[in-house]
Amino acid sequence: MIMKALFFSVFSLISIALHAQCDLITPLKEEGFENLIQISEDGGLQLHYENRRYRFEGVALKRVLEIIAATPCLSNSITIIIYNKGIPISELRTQKNWIDGLISGELSATTFNREANFSFTTRKRPKEKVTNSSYLKSDVAVGARTDYLIGNFDNPIRWTPMLLPSFQSTVARGTQINTTYGVVLYDDLYFWEESRFRYAFASHNGRLPGGIFTRISAGYFEQTQYGIEGHATKFFFGDQLRLDLNLSLTENKFLDKPPTRRAIDKNHFSYGLKATYRYAPLTTDLSIHYGRYIFDDTGYTVLLERQFNEVFIGFFMREVDRQIVGSFGRLYEKNYGFQFTVPIGTKKHLKPWYIRAKTEEQFYLDYNYTGGVDIGRRIHAPGTVIAELEEYYPSTLQKALESLFKGH
Amino acid sequence: MEVPIIQVVDLPTDNIQQIISKPLPNERLFLYIFSMKASLYFLLAFLLLNFSSYSQSTTGTRGLVKAPTARMFEDGTLSIGAAFIPPGYFKKTHGWQKGKLTGNAGLNTFVTVNLFPFMEVMFRYSHEMNVTPSFQNGYFPDRMFTARFKLFNETEKLPAIVLGMQDVVAFFAPDAAGGGTIPNYASTYLVASKNFSYRGFNIDTSLGYGTDLADIPAKEFKGIFGGVEITTPYLENTQLLLDYDATYMNIGVQKQFFNRVQAMVSYYPNYQKIGWVLAYRYKMY
Numbered sequence: 001m002i003m004k005a006l007f008f009s010v011f012s013l014i015s016i017a018l019h020a021q022c023d024l025i026t027p028l029k030e031e032g033f034e035n036l037i038q039i040s041e042d043g044g045l046q047l048h049y050e051n052r053r054y055r056f057e058g059v060a061l062k063r064v065l066e067i068i069a070a071t072p073c074l075s076n077s078i079t080i081i082i083y084n085k086g087i088p089i090s091e092l093r094t095q096k097n098w099i100d101g102l103i104s105g106e107l108s109a110t111t112f113n114r115e116a117n118f119s120f121t122t123r124k125r126p127k128e129k130v131t132n133s134s135y136l137k138s139d140v141a142v143g144a145r146t147d148y149l150i151g152n153f154d155n156p157i158r159w160t161p162m163l164l165p166s167f168q169s170t171v172a173r174g175t176q177i178n179t180t181y182g183v184v185l186y187d188d189l190y191f192w193e194e195s196r197f198r199y200a201f202a203s204h205n206g207r208l209p210g211g212i213f214t215r216i217s218a219g220y221f222e223q224t225q226y227g228i229e230g231h232a233t234k235f236f237f238g239d240q241l242r243l244d245l246n247l248s249l250t251e252n253k254f255l256d257k258p259p260t261r262r263a264i265d266k267n268h269f270s271y272g273l274k275a276t277y278r279y280a281p282l283t284t285d286l287s288i289h290y291g292r293y294i295f296d297d298t299g300y301t302v303l304l305e306r307q308f309n310e311v312f313i314g315f316f317m318r319e320v321d322r323q324i325v326g327s328f329g330r331l332y333e334k335n336y337g338f339q340f341t342v343p344i345g346t347k348k349h350l351k352p353w354y355i356r357a358k359t360e361e362q363f364y365l366d367y368n369y370t371g372g373v374d375i376g377r378r379i380h381a382p383g384t385v386i387a388e389l390e391e392y393y394p395s396t397l398q399k400a401l402e403s404l405f406k407g408h
Numbered sequence: 409m410e411v412p413i414i415q416v417v418d419l420p421t422d423n424i425q426q427i428i429s430k431p432l433p434n435e436r437l438f439l440y441i442f443s444m445k446a447s448l449y450f451l452l453a454f455l456l457l458n459f460s461s462y463s464q465s466t467t468g469t470r471g472l473v474k475a476p477t478a479r480m481f482e483d484g485t486l487s488i489g490a491a492f493i494p495p496g497y498f499k500k501t502h503g504w505q506k507g508k509l510t511g512n513a514g515l516n517t518f519v520t521v522n523l524f525p526f527m528e529v530m531f532r533y534s535h536e537m538n539v540t541p542s543f544q545n546g547y548f549p550d551r552m553f554t555a556r557f558k559l560f561n562e563t564e565k566l567p568a569i570v571l572g573m574q575d576v577v578a579f580f581a582p583d584a585a586g587g588g589t590i591p592n593y594a595s596t597y598l599v600a601s602k603n604f605s606y607r608g609f610n611i612d613t614s615l616g617y618g619t620d621l622a623d624i625p626a627k628e629f630k631g632i633f634g635g636v637e638i639t640t641p642y643l644e645n646t647q648l649l650l651d652y653d654a655t656y657m658n659i660g661v662q663k664q665f666f667n668r669v670q671a672m673v674s675y676y677p678n679y680q681k682i683g684w685v686l687a688y689r690y691k692m693y
Binding site: 150282284306308309311313315336338367369399403 | 484486521523524525529531533551577692693
């Protein structure tokens with residue numbers, strides 16, 4: 001009897017010790033990762049996580065790999081599934097010893113990428129309960145933007161800088177609310193611009209069978225558009241070919257001001273179809289978008305854009321059939337220019353909590369050579385899954401690891 | 409230290425040609441001599457600093473003092489900077505004297521990106537100092553795009569070759585800005601660069617030829633241009649630059665600080681003036 005009890009105690013202790021060794025949830029939770037699930041499947045380990053701690057998904061993945069390397073797990077086969085707004089987006093299938101090699105510097109990131117398998121995931125979220133759910137947690141951030149015009153004789157640079165305090169919350173799986181208020185600091189560009197809401201919308205993000213990412217939003221969007229919009233995105237050949245379809249039914253008005261600057265009537269239907277080819281070795285996208293835009297102009301936009309981790313630099317050309325909102329009385333139907341997105345704020349945010357203060361993550365600016373800034377405009381729903389997909393591209397994650405582990 | 413020198417050199421004048429053609433008054437002559445000596449001291453002090461560097465020309469693209477080379481920065485390099493062009497060396501971009509040298513200094517502010525391993529693009533805003541943009545004088549600072557394409561990498565026997573297209577929006581998009589695109593700095597050129605080593609000296613030579621592009625006449629680098637970039641074994645990572653930009657000879661020395669900031673001091677023998685380039689370089693990958 002005593003021997004039996006002793007045997008049972010030792011066996012239990014060994015089991016607990018082995019289980020503790022494989023526990024990735026605790027260190028990842030301590031690090032601030034969310035929607036954590038760790039399960040065993042076919043002798044391998046499956047780890048699900050969502051990152052809102054690090055500004056860039058590549059850096060978050062690096063941190064996760066470091067934590068895995070520091071955890072003596074029994075399983076050699078590891079699958080990592082990365083989430084956004086509670087939706088599985090990308091996955092990485094690899095081996096524990098390759099991760100160990102990458103972190104220790106014995107394996108280069110290029111070799112690791114070649115051996116590992118990066119892809120958009122087709123997995124559903126497992127039924128297991130998540131640890132550290134991301135739902136009902138909110139971010140309060142302050143961003144900045146400036147509308148500007150270079151090229152007027154009376155003033156070489158006209159600009160309207162503004163601060164953008166925003167509130168964003170994921171209320172349930174895939175469902176989020178976004179609100180952004182624009183505090184105008186100075187206005188010598190429009191002369192009518194005031195502090196007002198820029199965005200106030202709710203979105204539901206999803207992923208349909210077949211790997212189609214979807215979004216439906218309702219509310220108030222930038223460009224003084226009020227209404228509903230829908231977006232679907234499908235990838236082919238990994239992230240090589242992307243097709244986007246967007247539809248919107250909007251009215252042009254201010255949310256909290258009298259609609260004195262109406263450009264088009266109610267129930268304006270706009271649509272667009274976009275095809276993007278990505279040349280993965282240079283993380284470069286060539287896209288063409290054709291459609292009817294929000295200011296009732298119909299035409300196309302060609303964009304060549306290079307992604308350098310968090311930095312995007314692109315050159316565009318737009319041509320439409322007409323323009324109804326001109327620039328200082330001039331109407332342009334064709335436009336050339338460049339655009340860039342750069343990261344701003346801290347690389348690492350505070351741990352997500354019910355209310356968390358953070359810095360805005362990106363600053364975007366476009367330069368329109370002809371001044372025809374209001375042609376080819378589409379509804380944007382920032383902070384949604386589809387708007388952030390580039391960070392989760394397999395090629396983006398691979399390039400990020402190569403640059404983050406450079407010199408290893 | 410730089411500021412007083414530039415102030416001394418930057419004599420108040422409306423037309424630099426008048427100064428050059430007239431004998432200098434004693435006071436001005438003294439200032440010129442002082443400025444020459446001070447400039448030499450400054451160049452010497454600059455040479456003695458020991459940092460690595462790579463040439464970024466006053467035009468904003470990779471090059472020597474002004475003349476472009478077939479060198480490019482690494483893929484994903486972003487460079488933001490400004491070049492001070494001294495009085496007498498900056499071209500007027502407006503009025504009846506358009507294209508002529510102005511008595512005012514100029515400031516070229518630029519953003520240059522190595523967008524691909526084989527392609528460098530630049531956006532530049534060129535401002536004539538002491539002139540206010542207005543309808544009356546028809547002046548507005550010039551904006552321009554430049555794209556450079558690496559056609560061949562350097563091999564043991566053959567040089568690197570780059571095709572440069574400066575201020576060529578009017579060619580690719582003639583209807584941009586309502587057809588009013590004015591190429592003030594247009595140039596299309598081919599340039600070759602080859603590196604040689606001799607007794608620890610590294611000599612990077614460049615030779616190029618610029619011409620008109622269709623009906624857009626070249627405004628810079630028209631004809632043969634070229635120069636050398638010399639690194640000595642005694643002043644590691646320091647370059648002495650000497651170029652002929654198809655119009656003038658230029659001399660310069662440059663340095664890099666903290667592996668990010670690049671400074672160049674240029675000297676223009678024709679007008680005995682000093683200019684500078686200051687650029688911040690950032691690797692996006």
